Amino acid sequence: MDSCCQISTEKPATPSQCPNCHQKGKSIQLITLKAMLQPTALETIHPEMTYNFCNNAFCGVVYFSDEQTFGKDMLKVSVFQKDDALDVPVCYCFGWTRERLIQAVQQNQRPIDHIREQVQANRCGCEVNNPQGACCLGNINTFIRSLDKR
Template sequence: MHSCCQTSTDNPTKSIQCPVCYQKGKTIQLITLKALLQPTALETIYPELTYTFCANSSCEVVYFSDEQTFGKDMLKVSVFQKDAALEVPVCYCFGWTRERLIQAVQENQNPIDHIREQIQAGRCGCEVNNPQGACCLGNVTSFIRSLDKI
């Protein structure tokens, strides 16, 4: 059984630099753009091109190819890496926002176990829900660890 949060060796990610900030990005599947771009932006994609995700928080670009870029204002959702607001999802599949994660940690709950259970049950859809087109569990773990440093 394939899960979006399992590592696949079929299609390794390729690093390409963002044309605006020059930070290395990660290649994503076309299905991610199709799911998350606003209709007017979706009408301009070139399915034959390779698109890449830029995670740089100070860069306006979210996706780019050799021929075009898509900014955060062109997506249907806020991007965790680009928007520090508390209501922005960290886990897009199961609704774990920064605010909800903070509350769970304060109440000694373990959101990571909950998310893992959902992943193991085959319920994640990160390739269509998460703008980075990959499993969000790393983002959740990093965010929770950052809370310990506060």
């Protein structure tokens, strides 16, 4: 299995648009959908279809295909991009919530270094832990930079 945080050399497929907000989505692996959906929603997926992730914070849709959508209420976890609560993970693999990141930054710690070490040690499992199905390092960096601007 490839590391979830490795940069792919494959050309990504053209993303589809979310049927709710019309924002372009990011294609996700089927394993992510299977890991994130509650059992009743999981029973309705079409494994042969391509699913996408909608990261629009104001849209209730998390995953979509040409024929189907899954909202926030159909997932096992809260989605960082769609829930601004302090207890929502920014890094799902290693339990870094907004609150924990804020505390670490206030204590002059470097949480991004800790997370990078774990990623480099091949300990992340973003494809099954993170609803976006991809590495969280970009989200971590963006969130920490937003703290610096406060």
